[in-house]
Amino acid sequence: MGILSGSRKLEELFTNTDALPTESSKAQTDTEVSVYELFKDARDKKLINTIKLNRGSHIKYVKDGLKGLPSYLVALDASKPWLCFWMLYSLDILGDELSQDLVKKGISTITKLQNPTGGFGGGPGQISHAAATYAAVNALATIGTKEAYDLIDRSKFLKIKNKFTFIFTSGAYCVLSAATLTNLVTPELTAGTAEWIKRCQNYDGGIGGEPGIEGHGGYTFCGLAAMEIMGKTDLLDIPLLLRWATSLQMQLEGGFQGRPNKLVDGCYSFWVGGLFPLLEAIMTRNLPEKDVEQSNSEVSKYIAQSLFDREALQEYILIACQSPKGGLIDKPKRGADHYHTCYCLSGLSTAQHHVIYDFERAKGKDLDSGARSLLWKDDVTNRIVLGDPNNLINSTHPIHNVALPNVRKMIEHFYGERNF
Ligand SMILES: [Zn+2]
Numbered sequence: 001m002g003i004l005s006g007s008r009k010l011e012e013l014f015t016n017t018d019a020l021p022t023e024s025s026k027a028q029t030d031t032e033v034s035v036y037e038l039f040k041d042a043r044d045k046k047l048i049n050t051i052k053l054n055r056g057s058h059i060k061y062v063k064d065g066l067k068g069l070p071s072y073l074v075a076l077d078a079s080k081p082w083l084c085f086w087m088l089y090s091l092d093i094l095g096d097e098l099s100q101d102l103v104k105k106g107i108s109t110i111t112k113l114q115n116p117t118g119g120f121g122g123g124p125g126q127i128s129h130a131a132a133t134y135a136a137v138n139a140l141a142t143i144g145t146k147e148a149y150d151l152i153d154r155s156k157f158l159k160i161k162n163k164f165t166f167i168f169t170s171g172a173y174c175v176l177s178a179a180t181l182t183n184l185v186t187p188e189l190t191a192g193t194a195e196w197i198k199r200c201q202n203y204d205g206g207i208g209g210e211p212g213i214e215g216h217g218g219y220t221f222c223g224l225a226a227m228e229i230m231g232k233t234d235l236l237d238i239p240l241l242l243r244w245a246t247s248l249q250m251q252l253e254g255g256f257q258g259r260p261n262k263l264v265d266g267c268y269s270f271w272v273g274g275l276f277p278l279l280e281a282i283m284t285r286n287l288p289e290k291d292v293e294q295s296n297s298e299v300s301k302y303i304a305q306s307l308f309d310r311e312a313l314q315e316y317i318l319i320a321c322q323s324p325k326g327g328l329i330d331k332p333k334r335g336a337d338h339y340h341t342c343y344c345l346s347g348l349s350t351a352q353h354h355v356i357y358d359f360e361r362a363k364g365k366d367l368d369s370g371a372r373s374l375l376w377k378d379d380v381t382n383r384i385v386l387g388d389p390n391n392l393i394n395s396t397h398p399i400h401n402v403a404l405p406n407v408r409k410m411i412e413h414f415y416g417e418r419n420f
Contacts, residue, residue, distance in 0.1 A: 002311030002386070003039065003254045004048050004319075010036055013252035024261060031263050034332040035253045035320050042319050051318050051387030053348070054326065058341065059096045061326030062087050065338055066102065078122035081113055081135035086342035088142045092403050093345050093394045098143065106143050110136050111151050118156030133157070134174030137181055141402045141410045149413045154182055168209045169200050173222035176229045177400050180369040181407070183414040185229070194232035197223045201236055205244030206259065215244060217258035217271035224278050225399050229369050233282045242283070245275045246307060253320065254312030255331075256347075265330045266321040266340050269313055269347020270401065276308050277350065277376075277398035281357035305382070310351040314386035317348045346396050353395040354382035355404070370411045373399060374418055 003013070014032050017025045042048060066087055069076070076083060084106055091098060098106075112124045113136055119128030120136035140148040157178075172193050179185045199211040200223055206215015207223035224241065227233045248256045248268070256268035280303045321328045321344050327336025328344035358375045367375075378395040385392045397407045412418055 001309045002048075002315055003252065003309075004043050004315050005311060010039055010043070010252065015252075027263060031331055032252050035264070035316070038319050038332060039252075039315070047387075048315075049387060051315075051391075053318060053388070053391040053393070054322055055094055055390075055393075057324075057326035058322075058328065058345075059091060059094055059326075061323075061336060062090045062338070062341065064326075066105075078126060079132075079135075080123050081110065081120055081132045081139060082122075083338060084109055084139040085135040085142065086338040088139055089402065090338070090341050090345055092142050092406070093349055093396060095394055103143050103145060103148070106139060107145075107148055107151065110139060110148075114151070114153060116156075118153065130171040130174040130178075134178050137178040138400065138402050141181055141400070141406050144406045144409050146413065149410060152182060154184060157182065157184060169197055169207055169219045169223040169226065170209065172197060173226040173229075176226050176369075180229055180373055181400060181402075181410050181414070183370055183411075185369045190230050194227060194230050194235055197227055197232075198235040201241070204260075205237060205240035205242070207236075207241070215259060217248065217256065217268045217275075220245070221271045221274055224275060228278055228282070228399060229372075231369075231372070238279065238282055238286070241275075242279050242307065245272055245279065248272050249308055249312065250316075253316050254309065255316035255320070256313070263331065264316070266317060266328060266347070267330065267343035269317055269321075270343040270350060273308060273313055273347045273350045274398060274401070276306055277355050280307060281398075284357070285359065306354060308351075310384045311386055313347060313351040314384070314391075317344050317351075318387055318391070345393060346401055349393050349396040350398075352383055352385050352392055354379045354384075355395055355398050368415075370415045371418060373397070373407055374411055376404065376407075378404060 015028055017029060042051065088098060088106060110120070113120045113132065115121055115128045117128065120133045121128050122132045137152065140152065176185065179189060197207070200207050200209070202208060202215045204215060207220040208215050209219045220241070224233070224236070227236060247260065250257060250264045253264040255264040255266060256272035257264055258268045258271065284303055317328070320332050323329050323336035325336065328341045329336050330340050355376050356379045358377050362372070362375055376398055383392070395404045396402070397404050400407050
């Protein structure tokens with residue numbers, strides 16, 4: 001589909017505003033105007049088939065950041081594992097091989113973030129927590145060497161669980177994702193978590209950070225991915241969640257907002273866009289057998305193509321989210337940062353690739369979460385690459401958000417060889 005490739009007039013796609021403008025409605029109109037101008041220009045110049053991902057300048061932006069960040073980013077001092085993950089992941093997903101020097105530096109930085117009492121902190125000597133530990137494990141998975149894997153002290157790693165799992169849905173996801181990659185998921189670890197996440201789902205379908213809090217793209221991704229890791233998605237109202245997620249794709253911008261009545265933002269390309277591979281897998285699993293077999297069944301057909309507009313999301317990322325100086329952005333007129341670079345690229349990968357769950361291989365087997373993570377496959381027959389065919393980037397794992405081959409490598413390291 002797509003917005004520019006369609007025949008509708010862009011002017012028809014503006015949000016209807018009533019006679020009482022508010023700060024939010026003005027901000028929405030301003031955002032739409034800035035995206036409209038870029039889209040109109042691209043349509044007038046017929047750029048849609050040649051639009052380019054500026055891969056070289058994004059790689060340079062990340063590599064410059066790895067040499068040192070400007071002093072105004074001092075607030076990120078407690079986010080060292082995140083910076084490592086965002087930067088290394090961005091290079092990896094863009095297909096730029098990590099140099100030996102970078103691998104060494106990454107390992108030495110992350111080593112200093114691990115605490116003797118278990119887990120990783122945001123900086124050397126800082127208290128361990130779930131988010132920092134998740135980011136450190138994902139960075140090590142991206143580095144992908146034995147030395148990187150072996151620096152994780154698994155014996156104390158999960159002491160962070162008791163303190164953090166039940167504070168936010170993101171904490172639950174971070175612990176479960178890291179534990180899956182390192183073969184540490186146990187019944188004791190997951191006890192009570194699924195029931196607690198169920199309580200975080202709201203009447204509109206979104207999942208909040210804790211019970212009673214408004215649903216939000218980031219927390220909803222974390223809640224759903226955590227449930228998928230535990231094999232407990234049946235506890236959620238999936239049709240309601242699907243309705244909520246699809247309503248967040250903007251009709252003019254093509255990107256996602258993080259919750260209703262908010263502005264489009266490039267990072268939700270992953271936090272909301274990334275819900276769809278999970279939802280598609282869950283819905284396919286829940287379909288009666290005959291529907292899966294009948295390739296012409298309506299539901300299967302939609303799921304096979306994906307339940308969001310993959311072209312429209314790519315239009316937003318490629319036309320509105322690439323900073324001319326390199327790096328990716330939240331929305332037009334904003335500057336690039338490493339967080340948005342990582343998650344715009346994760347979203348782009350999710351829209352280009354159709355990563356599906358291999359049910360055939362899972363059938364009749366009682367699989368642990370590591371094995372289930374290995375069953376996600378890139379369906380190469382169903383790629384959609386908007387613009388220049390060289391825009392294709394690597395495929396990302398729908399649960400861990402690490403490149404698919406790196407998830408396999410790490411799981412095989414910690415579980416032994418797997419026949420999936
Ligand atoms: Zn954002």
